[in-house]
Structures are given as structure tokens and as C-alpha cells.
Amino acid sequence: MxxxxxxxxxxxxxxxxxxxxxxxxxxxxxxxxxxxxxxxxxxxxxxxxxxxxxxxxxxxxxxxxxxxxxxxxxxxxxxxxxxxxxxxxxxxxxxxxxxxxxxxxxxxxxxxxxxxxxxxxxxxxxxxxxxxxxxxxxxxxxxxxxxxxxxxxxxxxxxxxxxxxxxxxxxxxxxxxxxxxxxxxxxxxxxxLRRDHLNEFESSLVICFSGQSRESADIIKDQIGGLKIYNDETLAAMHDLKQQAHRMKISILSGDIPGMADVLRESWLAKKRTAASVSNSTVDTLLEVALENGAWAGKVSGAGGGGFIMLLADPERRYGLIRKLNQHGGEASAVKLxxxxxxxxxxx
Structure with a gap:
């Protein structure tokens, strides 16, 4: 060829x-x-x-x-x-x-x-x-x-x-x-997705770079290690993550963005149970700032340990949320699908 x-x-x-x-x-x-x-x-x-x-x-x-x-x-x-x-x-x-x-x-x-x-x-x-x-x-x-x-x-x-x-x-x-x-x-x-549901979701969405790149392989190695030795906590957390994906799908199809945020919050807790290295002090601080300034919930995108944080927030408070995150060392912005x-x- x-x-x-x-x-x-x-x-x-x-x-x-x-x-x-x-x-x-x-x-x-x-x-x-x-x-x-x-x-x-x-x-x-x-x-x-x-x-x-x-x-x-x-x-x-x-x-x-x-x-x-x-x-x-x-x-x-x-x-x-x-x-x-x-x-x-x-x-x-x-x-x-x-x-x-x-x-x-x-x-x-x-x-x-x-x-x-x-x-x-x-x-x-x-x-x-x-x-x-x-x-x-x-x-x-x-x-x-x-x-x-x-x-x-x-x-x-x-x-x-x-x-x-x-x-x-x-x-x-x-x-x-x-x-x-x-x-x-x-x-x-x-x-x-209905256009109004999609618009509301996009208007609620914020991404924030934590300022820390991370090596996902180390986190994934911890997760795989837990699965290979049949670590009960890791396996149970994975089962929870799977169920939460189903629930989040139902929420977005019905346009329930606060409901998506509830599942996102649970998902972040389950994800942190899959490996100790999923979060760190910088991520925790930025998430705390976000929740104090209009975010409903958030989690680290990808394997964790740094990189981008994804947040769902009250659209009326999104501008102020982005400003606060940037004042605390993040690099936050709206994002388009x-x-x-x-x-x-x-x-x-």
C-alpha cells in the first residue's frame, strides 16, 4: 500500500x-x-x-x-x-x-x-x-x-x-x-441528549488544572495490584464505580445536573478507595476551595494524583468559582463539549 x-x-x-x-x-x-x-x-x-x-x-x-x-x-x-x-x-x-x-x-x-x-x-x-x-x-x-x-x-x-x-x-x-x-x-x-439538558450540563461544567502533572501508571499499578490479589476494598470500589456510571447516565438523560453532581461526589469517594495515590494535598485543597465557592461536586479526571479536576457547579456562580480557583493556584476555565x-x- x-x-x-x-x-x-x-x-x-x-x-x-x-x-x-x-x-x-x-x-x-x-x-x-x-x-x-x-x-x-x-x-x-x-x-x-x-x-x-x-x-x-x-x-x-x-x-x-x-x-x-x-x-x-x-x-x-x-x-x-x-x-x-x-x-x-x-x-x-x-x-x-x-x-x-x-x-x-x-x-x-x-x-x-x-x-x-x-x-x-x-x-x-x-x-x-x-x-x-x-x-x-x-x-x-x-x-x-x-x-x-x-x-x-x-x-x-x-x-x-x-x-x-x-x-x-x-x-x-x-x-x-x-x-x-x-x-x-x-x-x-x-x-x-435534549439540547436544554446539554446546555445546562455544559453551563455547569468547570475544569481546573491542578498545576501538577502526574504519572498515571503508578496509580493504575496500585489499582491493578488490588484487583490481582482480590483486594476486597478495591474490587468493591470498582463495582460501585460501575453502578454510579449507570446512575449518572440516567441523571444526564433526565437533565438532572445536581443529581449528576451527587453521583460525581460518590464516584470520587469510591475512586479514592481504589488506590491511596489517587488524591493529594493540592487536589484536596482545590476541591475544598471549589466546594466553598459554588461547586456541587468534583473529582480528578483520569487516574488521579493531579492533572485536571472536573467540577459541576451552580451556573450562576461559575464565574466566581473560576476566579477563586485561579487565585488559589489552579488554572480553571469553562469548557465546551x-x-x-x-x-x-x-x-x-
Whole structure:
């Protein structure tokens, strides 16, 4: 399969995990079945592919200030350096280009800091796959792209994490996603929300960067450890998170945003029971400030330990809430929901 387009761009949206996060870990969902409720937002991971006229492979992560130059071959370690760039390129050339390397420059950026808890790494993997798929005219649908992104991250690279981020980035929108037990498959259920319910939810939503990036792998390792040794508290907390995702879905479908906040509060307590490292003093302080200034409830997005905090608040007090969080060292803002998944386009 030859490269058809010499200049391609792509983007994939980041996501907020509203409920059920953690039940998408293989060690849980393959045994018990998992569900998550998530929504994509107007923050993106971007990839840009161009033919390299001088014959090499150049990999760039402009937001990290990192660049690598490799010979035009597939004889490199995918687990070194910019491993997502390397692994996607290596897989696409091996599987779809007869094992032949193509001279190429691959440049990426992400709208948020590393370790944000918004699924940025998986969104980047999805964006990289989408760009390659368009350049090579491959008939990959969103399920194909999401599953491939999962395989590359979790199996090829051995990166710890769940399954929701790849599907959220590939499909986009407000989704209730089921991860069937015994690896029977994944079902993405887009929610058909009334416009007034959606507007009220979005008007209640605040995200706040804690100022601390975190290494999700350590937290996930603690959670997986609890599951593998059949830690009763970890397992019970995961069961609670799954039930709370169902309850939160019912709340958003009925437009009950304070009801969503009640479940969010319970979900945060359950999440903290899955691993001791889920919260820290900075997160606790910002959540305390938020609850004193109009927030109904909040939790850390993603595995925890830092990154972004997601809050549901009284819309009439949202402006003051954002100002207070920023005065206390957070980086808070409103956020828009998005309903398009990963996209790629050729540059003429």
C-alpha cells in the first residue's frame, strides 16, 4: 500500500471521564464487564505527516520540545524516545506497507500538559493512526482505530491504562461505553441528549488544572495490584464505580445536573478507595476551595494524583468559582463539549 497523500493533518479530541473510570482496566472489565460515561471536549491532540525529501524519519513533539531523527528503516526500538510516534509508524509500515519504511516527518502537539488526566496520550495515538490511515487510504473505521490504538499502547508498548480513552477519541461525543467481559467486545452507545439538558450540563461544567502533572501508571499499578490479589476494598470500589456510571447516565438523560453532581461526589469517594495515590494535598485543597465557592461536586479526571479536576457547579456562580480557583493556584476555565471524533484531512 503506497502513500497516497504527502501532507496530512489530523486531530482527536480529549475527554472528561464522568463515571465508571477504572472499570475499563483489563484486569477488571475482562472478568466483570465495565462501563464508562464520558464526553469529549474542545481540547485536542494533533498530528501532521509530511514526506521527508532527504530520506530519513523525523519525529517531533513540539509541545514537549523534543525531536528525533532516525534512518529510513524499521530497525529501531519502539519503546525508546517518542514511543507513540515510533510504535504507530512502525506498525503502519509493517502491516500496510509491506514492511517498507517511508521517509517522513511526523509532528505532534497536544492542547494540554502531559499527565493531564484527559486521555491525551491515547488521543495522540488515535490522531497518529488517523493521519497514517488517510495518507495510505486505509479503510479503518472508529472501532478499528480505537482497538488498534489500544493494542499499540497496552500490548506493543506495555503502557498501563484502560480502554475508554481510545474509544472516546475515535468516536467523540457524549458516550456510554460498555466493555464486555471475557474480551467479547466494546459497545459505544452515543447518548441522544435534549439540547436544554446539554446546555445546562455544559453551563455547569468547570475544569481546573491542578498545576501538577502526574504519572498515571503508578496509580493504575496500585489499582491493578488490588484487583490481582482480590483486594476486597478495591474490587468493591470498582463495582460501585460501575453502578454510579449507570446512575449518572440516567441523571444526564433526565437533565438532572445536581443529581449528576451527587453521583460525581460518590464516584470520587469510591475512586479514592481504589488506590491511596489517587488524591493529594493540592487536589484536596482545590476541591475544598471549589466546594466553598459554588461547586456541587468534583473529582480528578483520569487516574488521579493531579492533572485536571472536573467540577459541576451552580451556573450562576461559575464565574466566581473560576476566579477563586485561579487565585488559589489552579488554572480553571469553562469548557465546551464536542461531538466529532478523530478527523484527518489532506493539505493540498
Amino acid at each position: 503506497a502513500i497516497v497523500f504527502d501532507n496530512v493533518r489530523s486531530r482527536a479530541p480529549l475527554r472528561l471521564g464522568l463515571g465508571g473510570g477504572g472499570t475499563d482496566l483489563a484486569d477488571y472489565c475482562f472478568h466483570h464487564g465495565g462501563v464508562v460515561l464520558n464526553a469529549t471536549i474542545d481540547r485536542y491532540a494533533y498530528a501532521h505527516l509530511t514526506r521527508h525529501r532527504e530520506g530519513g524519519i523525523v519525529l517531533k513533539a513540539d509541545d514537549l520540545g523534543t525531536e528525533e531523527s532516525l534512518p529510513c528503516s524499521l530497525d529501531f526500538d519502539i519503546r525508546q524516545g517518542l514511543c507513540l510516534h515510533r510504535a504507530v509508524y512502525h506498525h503502519m509500515m509493517t502491516e500496510y506497507n509491506g514492511g517498507q519504511a517511508v521517509p517522513m516527518t511526523i509532528t505532534t502537539t497536544i492542547d494540554v500538559p502531559a499527565g493531564s488526566g484527559l486521555g491525551a496520550s491515547s488521543a495522540l495515538t488515535v490522531a497518529l493512526i488517523e493521519a497514517h490511515a488517510l495518507a495510505m487510504q486505509l479503510p479503518l473505521g472508529p472501532y478499528d482505530v480505537a482497538r488498534l490504538a489500544y493494542d499499540i499502547e497496552r500490548r506493543h508498548l506495555g503502557l498501563l491504562g484502560g480502554m475508554q480513552d481510545q474509544y472516546a477519541a475515535a468516536f467523540g461525543g457524549f458516550n456510554f461505553i460498555e466493555f464486555l467481559k471475557d474480551e467479547a467486545g466494546v459497545i459505544v452507545n452515543p447518548l441522544r 464536542t461531538f466529532e471524533g478523530a478527523e484527518a484531512w489532506a493539505v493540498r
